[in-house]
Amino acid sequence: KLIFYKLHNAELEEDRKQFVETKGTEDGYIPKISDEDEKEFKRLMAVIKEKRNKQSVEIEKQKEENLKAKLSIIGKLKELVETSEDANKxxxxxxxxxQEWNEIKQVPQNKVNELWRSYQLYVEEFYDILKLNNEFRDYDFKKNLELKIRLCEAVERLADEPDVISAFHQLQKLHQEFREIGPVTRDLRNEIWNRFKAASTMVNRRHQQHFDQLKEAEQQNLDQKTVICEIVEAIEYVNLTSFAAWEDKTREVIALQNKWKTIGFAPQKMNVKIFERFRKACDEFxxxxxxFFKGIKDGMNENLKKKEALCEKVEALKDSTDWKETSDILIKLQKEWKTIGSVSRKHSDVVWKRFITACDYFFEQKGKVTSSLHSEEVENLTLKxxxxDRLANMDESxxxxxxxxxVRKLVKEWGTIGHVPFREKDKLYEEFNGLVDKHYERLHISISDKKLYHFKSSLSNLQETSQSLYKERERLVRTHDRIKNDIQVYENNLGFFTSSSKKGENLLVEVNRKIEKLKDDLDLVSQKIKVIDEELEKES
Structure with missing residues (x-):
């Protein structure tokens, strides 16, 4: 049975490897729970068990018959000893x-020693009363002594037999032979028996020690396998909510499966039970x-439907000339787009291009009919x-x-002022930013604040109409989606790294650093989008 399940498990492992080689991943793999070979094996084992039971009944029946026959022989020996006037005859x-005694084999185990002692008693008594023909007796004693010495030597050699199990089984046969040999002279009986018994004790002790060690090792194996079962059974599936989390846990389970294979057998009565417990836990995982992965696929399909619905809404509005209301609706739809999860890679670019093309068309049409007054730009130039001048002449004390x-007040005020003449904007912007940077450095203002304030000040330098603001917002939305997607990719990739080596640890550190940087960038982009929304709100 143990060999079958060892081969059976090897076949399951090979099946898993072939699945991975074919698909390139373990996603969706479900191990086989049973097969026809295993069913046939269990059926044959049941047949064998039934035959063994029948055979055991027959053997026990034969042992009882043998017991009766040997008791009959003992009775006849007793009669010879008690009634024979001439033992020689x-x-x-x-x-x-x-001879009849020696031809009869096994008897019930609990009767062996008692039966042998009774037999030996009457055999020895018979030899003791042989008085008229000592030649027969002495010859038998001599031959019996030679045979028993050989058996003693054979048992003594078994003490050095490497195969403890084989030595034990050989000892049982030698004991049977020893019992079947007649007595030796009275003065040597105890000596030869004690020698045989001492050698037997050595073999039996080695046999017992072997099984004690084996039992202890099997119990340790059972303890280890029980711990592995408990680990797999204790997996909290509610916490496995991402691809990376499932991949991490899959690697842990496979590692436990590999560790299981290195552990030896458990006690026989528990070996199959503990394996079935482990297999059940792994199958559940x-x-x-x-x-989970089926749910992910279904979720992506649902997200695709939602994004296609938004595309239809934007396409229905792209020719609208109600600039204010339509702009608000499109911005709202863009925000809604960001809340929808990812779709499959083969649909992602197509549906995004469809959505953004319709948005771009509307804002381009709006930009064509929107202009800025030159007088306002000149006034804005004077204000900026x-x-x-105020930044350049700030009191440094x-x-x-x-x-x-x-500084914050002036930067905010700068951001509230509209466009300036195109030919002046770059020079003005550089001069303003140079002064702001100087004050930021002196006042140790954070880099993120610095970037945000620069962005606010740059809004006034966009094109004359709000078309540029909408385009900038669209660009930032795309950047936001790209950064968000990059973060998700890096976080998923974390599941493929291991910290078990220095190289792996360095990769983990580098990826985590990139993720934190991307999160900072994502926060800054979100703030920039918010600033543009506030600017568009003022223009409306």
Whole structure:
């Protein structure tokens, strides 16, 4: 049975490897729970068990018959000892009974020693009363002694037999032979028996030690396998909510499966039970993994339907000339787009291009009919130059807090001022940013604040109409989606790295650093989109 399940498990492992080689991944793999070979094996084992039971009944029946026959022989020996006046004349009858005894084999185990002692008692008594023909007795004693010495030597050699199990089984046969040999002279009986018994004790002790060690090792194996079962059974599936989490846990389960293979057999009565427990836990894991990935696929299909519905809404609005209301609706739809999860790679670019093409068309049409007044730009130029003068002439003796508040105030004021003449904007922007950077550096204002304030100030330098703001917003939305997707990819990829080596640990550190950087960038982009939304709200 153990060999069958070892081969059976090897076949299951080979099946898993072939699945991975074919699909390139373990996603969706569900191990086989049973097969026809296993069913046939269990059927044959049941047949064998039934035959063994019948055979055991027959053997026990034969042992009882043998017991009756040997008891009959003992009775006849007793009669010879008690009634024979001339033992020499009864010698042939005695030898015939000995031969009959030796031809009868197994008896019930609980009767072996008692039966042998009774037999030996009457055999020895018969030899003791042989007085008229010592030649027969002495010859038998001599031959019996030679045979028993050989058996003692054979048992003593078994003490060095490497195969403890084989030595034990050989000892049982030698014991049977020892019992069947007649007695030796009275003065040597205890000596030869003690020698044989001492050698037997050595073999039996080695046999017992072997099985004690084997039993202890099997119990340790059972303990280890029980712990592995408990680990797999304790998996909290509610926490496995991402691809990376499932892949991490899959690697753990496969590692436990590999460890299981290195552990030896458990005690026989528990070996199959503990394996079935482990297989059940693993089957449950891979089944739930399959359900999860099916759910992911269904979720992506649902997300695709939602994004296609948004595309239809945008396409229905792209020719609208109600610029304010339609702009608000499209911005709302763009925000809704961001809340929808990912779709499959083969549909992602197509549906995005469909959506953004319709949005771009509307905002391009809106930009064509939107213009800025030149007089406002000149006035804005004067206002911004005044802010530059105030930045250049700030009181450096003021406290950092006062200075920071003044800089923030001027930057905010700069952002509220509209466009300036196109030919002046770059020079003005560079001069303004140079002064702001100088104050930021002196006041130790954070880099993220610095970037955001630069962005706010740059809004006034976009094109004359709000078309540029919409385009910038669209660009930022795309950037937001791209960064969000990059973060998701990196987080999923974390599941494929291991920290078991220095190289793996360095990769983990690098990927985590990139993720944190991307999250900072994502936050900044979100703030920029919010700034544009506020600017568009003011223009409306």
């Amino acid at each position: 009864s010698y042939n009858d005695f030898k015939k009974l000995q 891979f089944s739930k993994k399959g359900e 130059k005044a802010i530059i 003021a406290s950092n807090k006062e200075a920071e508040e003044e």
